[in-house]
Ligand SMILES: Nc1ncnc2c1ncn2[C@@H]1O[C@H](COP(=O)(O)OP(=O)(O)OP(=O)(O)O)[C@@H](O)[C@H]1O
């Protein structure tokens with residue numbers, strides 16, 4: 252969550268690979284770090300046991316000790332590879348996993364509940380979910396079967412080596428080279444080695460899986476922002492805004508959403524930008540709010556490039572009501588105060604903003620009670636508003652934020 256604070260541009264959030272990464276990290280972050288400690292310590296303790304038993308064995312026959320140790324090499328190598336494949340399958344599956352999650356949400360989520368019922372679309376989503384489930388299931392089973400075969404082969408090799416070691420020892424006792432009591436030492440040493448080799452292979456391949464996860468996690472932490480944020484000038488107020496030959500294509504798109512847009516607006520001017528659907532009006536606002544940087548040209552605030560301004564103070568100059576504005580499942584008060592959280596307890600301003608939009612879903616309620624209505628049906632005491640009432644909340648939010656006015660539609 253803290254990392255997303257650094258990602259002020261929107262392009263990352265429209266990148267499928269980035270989402271896959273987030274999906275893997277999000278679903279495993281609670282247990283993978285524990286695995287690192289558990290498997291890490293287990294591998295260390297198994298290695299210590301194997302080395303000490305190996306030293307004990309080599310006192311009898313260094314060749315046998317060496318053979319037993321060598322027998323574990325192929326299995327560890329193949330086991331690592333299989334574990335890596337399992338991890339890759341899982342990562343490959345994460346875009347499918349997201350589709351599955353979406354399908355299950357589509358039938359469970361309240362936001363879709365009307366259309367799903369009206370169009371009787373349950374089976375469509377359930378079928379899609381099941382198809383993807385079986386695809387992933389098949390891929391995972393293939394990796395598991397591979398692992399089983401590898402485990403069987405390497406266990407057989409190690410067992411054969413152990414049997415030969417015992418045989419050699421029995422023959423040595425017969426030849427009078429060792430005393431019978433030493434048989435106990437040897438069998439326990441071989442037993443310990445075999446047991447620890449297997450647990451070390453298993454744990455180290457799981458540790459490898461954890462390390463691959465950690466690599467993904469650190470790559471995510473390293474992911475850089477998609478807009479330039481080096482500007483340090485504190486933005487004061489808006490005198491002039493200019494678009495200078497601005498062109499822009501969304502990431503992974505060749506089509507220009509804006510092509511050579513060039514205009515200037517001064518403070519106090521009221522303007523409306525009109526155009527057909529898809530002509531780039533919202534895109535223009537998104538560039539102005541610095542969710543993206545232009546592909547060509549530049550934007551200026553008071554004659555200065557927008558990148559030169561400190562981003563937080565720059566964005567604080569604006570307020571916007573988006574076409575797809577966010578409906579926070581918070582109280583009315585917190586929804587309105589969202590545009591300027593520092594003034595969250597400025598009751599007079601909150602009431603003023605609420606009244607200005609005409610928000611009054613229940614005429615009998617006092618203003619205090621209105622402000623404290625919990626919105627969102629996720630909560631037992633939550634209330635749902637009508638579409639128009641939500642819009643009024645959104646307008647209040649814009650009014651609450653001092654100075655700025657911007658409608659993005
Ligand atoms: N996040 C995005 N990624 C890729 N392309 C996008 C994205 N958002 C919009 N577009 C494309 O950019 C173009 C301009 O979209 P924009 O939302 O700016 O249009 P608009 O003028 O606001 O339209 P409307 O009147 O329908 O709101 C469209 O062709 C749209 O498909």
Ligand SMILES: [Mg+2]
Nearest residue numbers: 532533574660
């Ligand atoms: Mg639009």
